Amino acid sequence: MTQREREGYPGRAVYVVDGNRAPFLKVRNRPGPFAAADLAVAAGRPLLARQPFEPPELDEVILGCVMPSADEANIGRIAALRLGCGLRVPGWTVQRNCASGMQSLDCAARGIAEGRSDLILAGGVEVMSRAPVLLSDAMVAWLGAWRGARGIGRRAQALARLRPRHFRVIIGLLRGLTDPVVGLSMGQTAENLAYRFGITREAMDRFALESHRRLAEARDTGRLAGEVEPIFDTRGRCYDADDGVRRDTDLDKLARLRPVFDRPFGNVTAGNSAQITDGATWLLLASEDAVRRHRLPVLGRIVDCHWAALDPAQMGLGPVHAGTPLLERHGLALQDIDYWEINEAFAAQVLACLAAWEDADYCRTELGLKDALGPLDPARINVDGGAVALGHPVGATGARLVLHVLRVLEREGARRGIATLCIGGGQGGAMLVERDAE
């Protein structure tokens, strides 16, 4: 069990012993039933309840989250306290945009490898339905003046200065999904990739349809059991399944959707993009000591993680840039990985990643390889669907990908998996996990 790979985290082995996520709930144009901290607590409680140890025995809690609400500062600590970890378990929050949930696992894995911690609850959460709606700077300035205005006369003057433009609000979510440096929306970066690799609208829609089909099948055959526990809101409603999956869609319907980012000529639609969703995922990471002390089952090992950066306007190729060095470092080829989870931010973007790996020119100029890395069998990628059907709660996704690829390895009796995703702002993250051969 202790044998170490050639490279990876220096120090002790890092085990994943269990994990759970809340059902991913599609945003329906109003604040969802759970705040981010609520969702993190709802997903964490059943996970902790089935452990042989008590929550205060955790060494720390790390939570990835891109946009906690104003009253959820350091949401990681909030989650730790509300999960009953007691006063003495530190909790913190990490943010690397779409990879925040994977960043928290990377931080936890390092903590364990270095010997600082033995037992860590790490994961990610995002409640995109409650992204803030902001006041304009003009309005904020006006409010300041109003507060300073004393007496009826001054107040009347202040009121007279109020204009309709003051009431224009800023949708925080749209700002968050727009690159602040190059000024492109995430969807436009996907359009860039589709153009560069010649990915057609039909290919994107086919990919999206398959994602829905796979998720529906996974759910129907009970493959998600043990990974998703039902949660309850305060009104007693039970949420027991990812509700973004569309069983009724087909290529015709997908083809009729209008492009949302590059109107009217683009190809990226709501149907072939990740859904806007609320979700939370937790994994429990342990050192060998902790595994032995609490007699924990081992789901797998986190072997290594790699972060890479690239042009923000091409951010969708992040998995290629992060995954390639990770493979190289361990002397692995694409086909040595039994199962892949490549986040489906956009169908075009996943297809572009596959195309890039097959493109000798891209591999040479961008990745410094001698030749193309080669084709990747679609049957090994996102076998149970992805964010197109499931949604992409940005802070939670990274952790979901890792948890799910481990579950797939367990189910298939396979050995190696990689979870990887692209990151807004022009980055990529990839995490290599392993199970011991059975």
Added chain:
Amino acid sequence: MAEESKGVHWYTETDADGIVWLHLDKADSTTNVLSAEVLGELRDLLGEIESRTPRGLVIVSDKPNGFIAGADISEFTRFTDTGDARRAIRAGQGIMDRIESLPFPTVAMIHGFCLGGGLELALACRYRVAEDEPGTRLGLPEVLLGIHPGFGGTVRTVRTVGAPAGMDLMLSGRTLSARAARRVGLIDHAAPRRHLRTAARSLILNPPAVQRPPWSARAAGHALLRPWLARYLRRKVAAKVPKEHYPAPYALIELWERHAGEPRRMIEAEADSAARLLLTRTASNLVRVFFLRERLKAAGRVDGHDPRHVHVVGGGIMGGDIAAWCALQGLRVTVQETDRDNLGRAVARAHELYRKRLKRRRLIQAAMDRLIPDLRGDGAAHADVVIEAIFEDVEAKSALFRDLVPRMKPDALLATNTSGIPLETLAQTLEAPERLVGLHFFNPVAKMLLVEVVSGPRTAPEVTARAAAFAHRIDRLPLPVKSAPGFLINRILMPYLLEAVTLESEGVPGAWIDRAAVRFGMPMGPIELADTVGLDVCLSVAGILAERLGGEVPERLRELVAAGRLGRKSGRGFYEYPKGKPVKPQPDKARTPPGDLTDRLILPMLDEAVACLRERIVEDPDLVDAGMVFATGFAPFRGGPIEYIREQGVDALIRRLQRLEQTHGARFAPDPGWSALEP
């Protein structure tokens, strides 16, 4: 530094500013109460303090649990005539007057309980500050003991907060948080612990004007408006309790109405009125009930067991509500239930309860976080207490125990909420039968104070004690009972309910039956109660009892259940419930209720209580009374069924039972246990 005084219960400290801090630390007690001795010592000390002419006086308690919990209730019973009582009350009033007339600023610095006489003392001070923490409760609960404030509280409360708020406080007996007390003007400052002393000192060093109620509240007490307000208050009280059973609130209203304009007269009249009330049967019975409650609480005060996690199996009405209650009391709770709809309903009901009880968003959230829906029963392995609350079926329960016990911590408490199955039957399949104990809750859990702690013949005494301690931990009153059909409460209640059904089927209108019981002092009539409990539940419990103890189940009950009329929950039972409230058809005015109606309802209950005592279902008569008062609301002013028997006389009741036996049949034959009662 001035000369300090030191008594048995009180002592003083003088600080650099010349403020005297008068500490109360009642000897040999964890709680400060104003016993005759404590008051006597205070009287003597006040003279000494006054002669020192300090800058000011702060009265403070050294007890962690609070300021002063009130008068010494155990002294209430020592008065045998109104003259004695009046003298003692006048003496107390004199001390309060003395505090009030001290020529320097006085402050009561309050934390925790400040009740009854304790608040009256605080009101005699010029200022009051209270600690702004959840444990702080201020109130005048005398009315709950059948009296009203007697140390000048009736005068000073109204003077401080005005008649509407003041009368409400005294008539309801409810207690206020520090913040609520500040809002009505009962105290000058609600301050966090860290600033409490500073607040008290600042009131003395820079004394502000004394608090007065707003003009609107003062106007309401004006002589011209007083009769109107008095009439309104009487109507409000009458809607809750009748004058013949609970004279105190009516006496309080009269006292205020007649004397509010003349404080000196009112103080004297207050003493007369309080002394009269103190010697009423109602007051002595309510005091008795107070001590019964203390006794049950004491049974639960066992050290060395501090449960943190409760696992409740079964998320139905009972299981869900038990779980919600435990989480409200600060425990982490898992509710095991496979039906998601049930579990969802339990969560929603819990949220409702927390919204009502906790009000503040963060507290509600914390309670909801402690209540964990558990579809797979993972919580059992963490629990210190496991409570089984699934449907009443021996096979199902045994199967559950087989699954549950191996997963439980070896020292966890294993309890069942069964209301009908004998513990010995359930314990049979257990490897360690001494482990099983009953914790029988009543519906609705959040309202019913009592929990029957049921011991089977093999239950270990240590387990029973821990179960009682657990009940105490979740703020319920544990009543230790023996495992026997119906335990204590349902068994005593059932003959009363069944006789009511028989009466109804004989053609006596339900409205009459219910009214007779309510007039006797039951909180709800038996017909309405049966509908509320659910007729199917009544039928099943009655069946179990009839099978084991004899007796008959009225045909009418079977018919109604067969017709799907299950009571309130199905919208129809004996009554119709169009909007959740019973519609009771008004009986023909020309008819009169049968003369023996009340006896036919109440006497079977008394007879069964006697039978339970004979079979030693509980240890002694007081526990029968405690159980019936706290679980069913049996007329508290009557002190409980056994106390009522004592009052009425054993022989007289036996004769009344025998008369009923002659006219209505053998079910009224007096139990052999009557002969063992003291006449």
